[in-house]
Amino acid sequence: xxxxxxxxxxxxxLPVKTFLREMDISVIPPPQSSxxxxxxxxxxxxxxxxLPFKINLGNYMEAAELGADSILxxxxxxxxxxxFYGELQKYLLQEAGYExxxxxxxxxxxxxxxxxxxxxxxFSLTKMTRxxxxxxxxxxxxxxxxEKLYNLRGQVVNKEKVENDYNKLLKKLDExxxxxxxxxIEQEIDNFLQIDNAVEKKLTIAxxxxxxxxxxxxxxxxxxxxxxxxxxxxxxxxxxSHWLKNFFTPGSGQKKLVNKAAGYINSFVxxxxxxxxxxxxxxxxxxxxxxxxxxxxxxxxxxxxxxIPEVIENENIPVLSLIFDExxxxxxxxxxxxxxxxxxxxxxxx
Amino acid sequence: MxxxxxxxxxxxxxxxxxxxxxxxxxxxxxxxxxxxTNQKIVNRSLKISENxxxxxxxxxxxHVDAIINEVDYLFIPRxxxxxxxxxFCPKFMGLPDIIKSTFAGKIAQNNVEMxxxxxxxxxxxxxxxxxxxxxxxxxxxxxxxxxxxxxxxKNISLSNKEITxxxxxxxxxxxxxxxxxxxxxxxxxxxxxxKQIKNKNFQYYRPAMFSDQIxxxxxxxxxxxxxxxxxxxxxxxxxxxxEKDLIDGLILxxxxxxxxxxxxxKMIKIEKEKYDNVPLLELYFDExxxxxxxxxxxxAFFDxxxxxxxxxxxxxxxxx
Amino acid sequence: xxxxxxxxxxxxxxxxxxxDSDYNLREKIYLRTAGDPINVIKKxxxxxxxxxxxxxxxxxxxxxxxxxxxxGVIVGADLIKNEITAHAVAAAFKMPEVRTVFEIGGQDSKxxxxxxxxxxxxxxxxVCAAGTGSFLDQQASRLGIAIEDFGKKALKADQPVExxxxxxxxxxxxxxxxxxxxxSQENILAGLCNALVRNYMNNxxxxxxxxxxxxxxxxxxxxxGIRKSFQEEVGEEVFVPENYDVMGAxxxxxxxxxxxxxxxxxxxxxxxxxxxxxxxxAGFNCDACANNCEIINIFADGDLMARWGGKCSRWQx
Numbered sequence: 001x002x003x004x005x006x007x008x009x010x011x012x013x014l015p016v017k018t019f020l021r022e023m024d025i026s027v028i029p030p031p032q033s034s035x036x037x038x039x040x041x042x043x044x045x046x047x048x049x050x051l052p053f054k055i056n057l058g059n060y061m062e063a064a065e066l067g068a069d070s071i072l073x074x075x076x077x078x079x080x081x082x083x084f085y086g087e088l089q090k091y092l093l094q095e096a097g098y099e100x101x102x103x104x105x106x107x108x109x110x111x112x113x114x115x116x117x118x119x120x121x122x123f124s125l126t127k128m129t130r131x132x133x134x135x136x137x138x139x140x141x142x143x144x145x146x147e148k149l150y151n152l153r154g155q156v157v158n159k160e161k162v163e164n165d166y167n168k169l170l171k172k173l174d175e176x177x178x179x180x181x182x183x184x185i186e187q188e189i190d191n192f193l194q195i196d197n198a199v200e201k202k203l204t205i206a207x208x209x210x211x212x213x214x215x216x217x218x219x220x221x222x223x224x225x226x227x228x229x230x231x232x233x234x235x236x237x238x239x240x241s242h243w244l245k246n247f248f249t250p251g252s253g254q255k256k257l258v259n260k261a262a263g264y265i266n267s268f269v270x271x272x273x274x275x276x277x278x279x280x281x282x283x284x285x286x287x288x289x290x291x292x293x294x295x296x297x298x299x300x301x302x303x304x305x306x307x308i309p310e311v312i313e314n315e316n317i318p319v320l321s322l323i324f325d326e327x328x329x330x331x332x333x334x335x336x337x338x339x340x341x342x343x344x345x346x347x348x349x350x
Numbered sequence: 351m352x353x354x355x356x357x358x359x360x361x362x363x364x365x366x367x368x369x370x371x372x373x374x375x376x377x378x379x380x381x382x383x384x385x386x387t388n389q390k391i392v393n394r395s396l397k398i399s400e401n402x403x404x405x406x407x408x409x410x411x412x413h414v415d416a417i418i419n420e421v422d423y424l425f426i427p428r429x430x431x432x433x434x435x436x437x438f439c440p441k442f443m444g445l446p447d448i449i450k451s452t453f454a455g456k457i458a459q460n461n462v463e464m465x466x467x468x469x470x471x472x473x474x475x476x477x478x479x480x481x482x483x484x485x486x487x488x489x490x491x492x493x494x495x496x497x498x499x500x501x502x503x504k505n506i507s508l509s510n511k512e513i514t515x516x517x518x519x520x521x522x523x524x525x526x527x528x529x530x531x532x533x534x535x536x537x538x539x540x541x542x543x544x545k546q547i548k549n550k551n552f553q554y555y556r557p558a559m560f561s562d563q564i565x566x567x568x569x570x571x572x573x574x575x576x577x578x579x580x581x582x583x584x585x586x587x588x589x590x591x592x593e594k595d596l597i598d599g600l601i602l603x604x605x606x607x608x609x610x611x612x613x614x615x616k617m618i619k620i621e622k623e624k625y626d627n628v629p630l631l632e633l634y635f636d637e638x639x640x641x642x643x644x645x646x647x648x649x650a651f652f653d654x655x656x657x658x659x660x661x662x663x664x665x666x667x668x669x670x
Numbered sequence: 671x672x673x674x675x676x677x678x679x680x681x682x683x684x685x686x687x688x689x690d691s692d693y694n695l696r697e698k699i700y701l702r703t704a705g706d707p708i709n710v711i712k713k714x715x716x717x718x719x720x721x722x723x724x725x726x727x728x729x730x731x732x733x734x735x736x737x738x739x740x741x742g743v744i745v746g747a748d749l750i751k752n753e754i755t756a757h758a759v760a761a762a763f764k765m766p767e768v769r770t771v772f773e774i775g776g777q778d779s780k781x782x783x784x785x786x787x788x789x790x791x792x793x794x795x796x797v798c799a800a801g802t803g804s805f806l807d808q809q810a811s812r813l814g815i816a817i818e819d820f821g822k823k824a825l826k827a828d829q830p831v832e833x834x835x836x837x838x839x840x841x842x843x844x845x846x847x848x849x850x851x852x853x854s855q856e857n858i859l860a861g862l863c864n865a866l867v868r869n870y871m872n873n874x875x876x877x878x879x880x881x882x883x884x885x886x887x888x889x890x891x892x893x894x895g896i897r898k899s900f901q902e903e904v905g906e907e908v909f910v911p912e913n914y915d916v917m918g919a920x921x922x923x924x925x926x927x928x929x930x931x932x933x934x935x936x937x938x939x940x941x942x943x944x945x946x947x948x949x950x951x952a953g954f955n956c957d958a959c960a961n962n963c964e965i966i967n968i969f970a971d972g973d974l975m976a977r978w979g980g981k982c983s984r985w986q987x
Contacts, residue, residue: 034960048612077577078437084613087574091620104574160983222981264451267428267468269444297402299609303444306400309877310451312791323402331736336794339754346788396872640844 001026002101002119005068007056008033010215011146012240014174015139016072022131024122028068030059033218037062038326044092051219051295051325052212053085057092064098070119074247075104079270080300107250136241138173141186143239145169148189150224154233155198199231203344204286207236208279209293210301211272213324214238220293221330223337227291230341235287237279238272264307273300277307280319289318289344291337296325318344352380355465356421358413359384361406361442362429364531365558370425382421384413387538391416396637398452404607405636406532407441407448409539414449418456423463424449430470435569436579439610523655524553526591528584528618529603531558533635540603541641543633543648550652555597557587564590581614588618592625599655602632629654674730674930675939676923677714677745678753678916679703679737682776682804683889684710686718687919688726689927693763697721698916707737708949711744719942731939732756732926734918736777743968743976744949746940749926756921758782758789761885763924764911769881772900772908773917774870774890776803781874783881793874801870803890809845809862813855820859824895827860860895867899882906887914947971958984 004027006016013029020027031037033055041058060071076083086104093100103115117123149166153159169185176182205227213219214236224234245252254268261278268274280290292308294301305321312319320340322333355374357367367383374381385391387409395412403411414424426446431437441448446466450457457464525547533540534556547554560583568575568586576582591597600622604611615632622630631651633644671690678685684707686699699717703710732749733741734756742750761771762784771782779801783791795801810817824830831853833844848858884906886897891914900908913920930937940947950969955962965985968976977987 032960035962036960046612046616048606048608049616050609050612053613075574077435079440079443079578081609081613083577084574088613088617091617095620163983265444265447266466267430267443267447269447270440273440273444297607297609297612299440300444302400302402303440303448305402306444306448306877307451310454313454313879318790332794335736335752335754336792338752339758339789339792339794342752342755343789343792347790350786350788396868397876399876401872401876640847642847 001121002070003028003068004070004072004119005030005060005063006072007052007059008216008218009052009212009243010217010240011142011170012215014142014170015135015240017174018138019131019135022134023116023120023128025116025119028063028066030063030068031066033059033216042326044096048297050081050297052216053081053089054326055216055219056085057089060089060093060100061096061098064100069099070101070103072103072105072115072119075106076247076250082271107248109248134179137179137182138176139241139244141182141189142170142173143241144186145173145189146239147236150228150234150236151204152233153225153228154204154231155202157199159229201231201345202233203231203288203341204233204235205341205344206279206283206287206290207234207293208238208276208290209272209304210295210298211238211243213293213295213298215240215243219295219324221324221328221333223291223293223333226334226337227341230337232341235283237275264311265304269300269303271298271300273302273304276301276304277311280308280311280317281315284315284317288348289320289340291340292319292321294321294323296323318347352378353422354380354382354420355423355425356414356417356462357381357383357425358410358417359386360410360413360536361445361532362427364535374425379423382417384416387413387536389538392538392637400448400452402607403441403448404609405605406530406539406608407445409532409536410445411449411452414453418453418462419460421460421462423465424457425465428466428468430468432469432579433471435577436565436582437577438579439608522551522553523598524555524596525599525601525655526588526597527554527556527601527603528588529556529601530580530605530608533603533605539605539635541635541639541644543601543603543644546645546648552652552655555591557584560587560590576610576614576617578610578614581610585614585618585621588621592621592628597628599629599631599651601651602630604632604634606634606636606638671726672729673726674732674923674927675718675728675745676756676916676919676921676926677711677731677733677735677741677747678756678918678922679707679711679733679735679741680753680775680777680918681736684714684735684737685916685919686714687913687916687923688718688722688728689920689923691729691927693920693924693927695913695916695920696726698913698919700915703737707740708744708951711741712945712949715745715942716945719945728937728939730923730926730930730937732922732924732929734922738922739978740951740968745944746938747926748935748938749922749929751922751925753918754780754782754792754794755789756918756925757887758784758792758921759924760917760921761887761911762787762789763920764917765883765885765909768883768885770878770884770904772870772884772886773888774801774803774866774886774896775888775918776807776890778802779870779874779888781870781878783878791878793878795870795873801866801873803888805866806862806890806893806896809842812842812845813849813858815855815859818892821863821892821894821896823856824859824863824893825898827854827856827895829857830860830864831857833858833861833865860899863893863895863899864902867896867903871903880904884908886910887917889915891915953979956980956985 004020004025008030017027037058038055040061041054045054045057073086075086086102090102105112116128153162156162169188173185207214227234257274257278258266260282262281265274265277276292308319308321371381391412394415395408399408399411426449428446429438429442534544565582565586568589576585602615604615622628674689676687681703684701684703687695688697690696699714701710701714730748731745732751733747734751734753738750757773761768766787768784773780778795780794782789807817810820831848884904886900886908890896891910897908897910947970951966953964953966956965961981963980965979967974977985
């Protein structure tokens with residue numbers, strides 16, 4: 001029986017594990033992404049490949065050491081490089097001496113079915129549909145939970161308490177085996193921690209940019225948490241459910257995004273470059289500022305980055321654009337965030 | 351008075367200019383092409399462009415800057431794809447928006463109108479010309495059929511160049527050069543690479559000499575080949591060269607910051623490894639590239655190709 | 671007399687600025703950090719103590735720079751502020767109508783866009799050495815001239831050479847090449863100034879709304895050659911404030927004064943008796959998870975007084 005692993009992206013581990021378990025597929029998630037992971041991946045990845053590519057590769061290698069022999073990876077057909085990751089990573093793993101089978105999930109439900117069937121010891125189509133449904137309901141609750149955390153932790157004095165409550169609920173969600181349990185967790189989110197001790201002035205910052213960097217705290221040096229600890233609530237339109245929807249129905253919602261971008265960008269440019277500009281423009285009156293993040297050399301977000309100065313100039317919204325790579329130092333990010341929040345506060349006070 | 355339409359001499363200029371020029375001239379436009387890349391344009395490019403853009407993209411902005419004060423229209427098509435799995439890179443997709451943001455002031459000041467047709471889908475670029483009519487009322491579209499013929503002839507002449515002979519028939523050694531036309535055909539950017547190869551009495555093959563038909567042969571393979579139009583072709587052409595034993599050496603030309611190159615060139619190198627009698631040279635061109643360094647590496651590479659099997663498997667370092 | 675102290679603890683240099691209640695600079699101290707931040711702070715405070723007489727009373731103290739937190743716990747700061755804000759505040763105080771600030775220090779460089787006395791946009795470069803003072807230091811020593819003479823000599827250039835490359839490695843190799851071609855030292859120096867300013871502009875100023883009046887501050891502002899290159903680049907006069915080299919510290923002092931006075935606080939400054947305390951820092955890597963956070967402990971006479979570096983609450987002090 002194949003032992004399946006997958007690359008990390010934020011909290012994606014939870015739903016993937018749920019789905020694979022439901023399908024009777026044995027799974028070994030890679031250890032949490034760390035500097036060690038990156039170091040491993042970097043050794044075999046091309047120098048100018050994007051950061052997620054390198055971390056993925058390290059994830060596979062670390063999972064292989066724990067006994068995984070098969071990889072589930074997303075695919076796609078551009079223009080973002082992500083669609084070509086799996087194919088090249090397959091060859092790089094061979095080069096590095098790892099014997100692993102790579103399964104690239106393309107945006108085609110029949111193709112996905114065939115792969116799951118091959119991996120599962122006990123496959124039926126009804127079971128797959130049911131598992132998918134169950135997993136999806138977990139993802140939705142998980143996104144809601146994270147949204148709440150990012151919002152609340154920026155507003156309260158006792159941030160650890162919010163974190164503890166969050167972690168407890170997340171663990172419960174991970175272990176949930178019935179719809180009933182998931183529903184109960186969802187109810188708990190609604191009354192999980194009332195704001196008993198709020199910070200003086202509430203600021204909200206939107207986090208936009210390349211989705212892996214936005215969702216993966218290891219890559220963005222825990223940016224949402226850092227902002228929350230500076231008493232700033234964080235709002236983001238990119239979530240795991242958003243990514244999955246986009247994966248299965250590419251191109252959906254693009255027209256709406258173009259409309260929302262008010263002429264600053266008139267086309268899909270791969271990845272989330274269009275979303276970035278569209279979010280900055282459409283959130284300008286709803287948030288106090290925007291932090292735009294991307295991995296070094298990310299093509300769609302470079303397009304966004306080239307347009308952002310014009311949006312700032314015309315729309316009077318503060319935007320901080322940060323690039324992350326393996327050399328990014330925590331101290332530098334912190335300094336910029338602090339200065340950015342000062343800038344917002346002083347401008348508000350004026 | 352004839353209206354002037356500006357055509358920056360960069361990026362897709364090198365692949366598609368002739369067709370568009372014929373088209374616009376038939377439509378009674380004056381076509382103003384920016385001058386060949388020079389140091390002044392390069393310096394200007396670096397100053398006005400977003401720092402993270404790849405070098406060829408920055409150069410494009412420099413070329414726009416060079417003509418924007420003298421034109422009525424700027425012709426900046428938006429290249430999305432030539433059908434499924436033949437897409438362009440995000441920077442081609444967003445080019446009109448990048449230009450609009452970067453030159454917002456000058457566009458307003460000079461009252462320049464941007465013509466930005468979207469190139470998408472299997473419809474070829476010539477059909478697209480017909481749709482342009484809707485974009486600007488100044489286009490009259492008198493001679494569309496003549497135009498289509500020009501286009502057709504050009505296309506045919508391209509595929510005629512397809513090379514099927516094995517290299518033994520060729521006189522002298524053949525070097526395969528894989529790289530974007532906007533680098534290879536820009537002598538300033540590529541430091542006259544192609545000319546240098548010729549001067550050494552080598553023949554060269556490059557993807558532009560081969561018809562797009564070649565992709566069809568390799569997309570049936572049981573593997574995922576690159577989905578960017580240019581790279582799909584490069585990779586197919588490479589497999590063809592190696593399979594048919596058409597080349598004695600391979601030069602991979604790239605620029606720092608090219609996203610697709612960063613992955614596809616690795617894949618190309620993996621394929622080439624199977625043929626260790628073909629020496630490989632990787633060259634990067636951008637604002638840091640020093641001519642002396644390029645020449646040294648080229649000279650060493652030429653020796654390898656000349657020397658044939660004697661030095662066979664050694665490669666030359668990309669840096670230093 | 672009431673006064674306010676600002677300390678800018680950077681990795682290359684450490685500056686102290688003492689302001690009176692009208693924010694006039696009374697004393698300034700400039701020291702090399704030389705990898706020993708704790709002792710350089712003590713040295714700075716001790717130098718200050720020797721310079722001022724007893725009727726100076728420190729009513730507020732602010733720290734800034736990459737070592738702001740460390741400096742803050744050791745002296746007992748009323749306010750710990752990032753160096754971008756500190757520089758912006760100081761520039762806007764010295765020249766209220768300023769709209770663009772160029773700042774180049776030994777370890778990093780910044781651009782700050784100011785409108786109506788408030789920062790509205792900024793960028794900071796910490797990765798690339800080509801836009802910082804250390805690049806000039808390196809090249810000066812390579813050419814065998816004192817860094818103090820760099821600017822003066824560069825001003826004498828009649829035809830600055832073109833030096834390519836935004837990266838210090840590339841620029842250096844090109845400079846050597848030009849040297850071998852026989853260009854005069856003055857023209858090479860001016861070329862380096864132009865290259866640094868060009869790199870600075872390409873890295874930091876792209877997409878920023880540059881507008882006069884311009885202020886140039888930070889340690890590198892001592893270099894007249896760089897100032898000239900900036901002026902040529904923007905086509906406007908570029909002002910260098912009198913105390914360009916301690917602007918970060920001045921900003922920290924102003925911010926501390928505002929904070930103390932606005933909230934009617936008494937300063938947390940530990941007083942000069944802190945000079946007798948033995949401060950030590952010790953770090954270790956936590957191995958509780960794969961993050962392997964580097965945890966820093968700060969001890970005062972052997973007692974743990976501060977700790978940071980953890981991503982979770984495990985080592986919270």
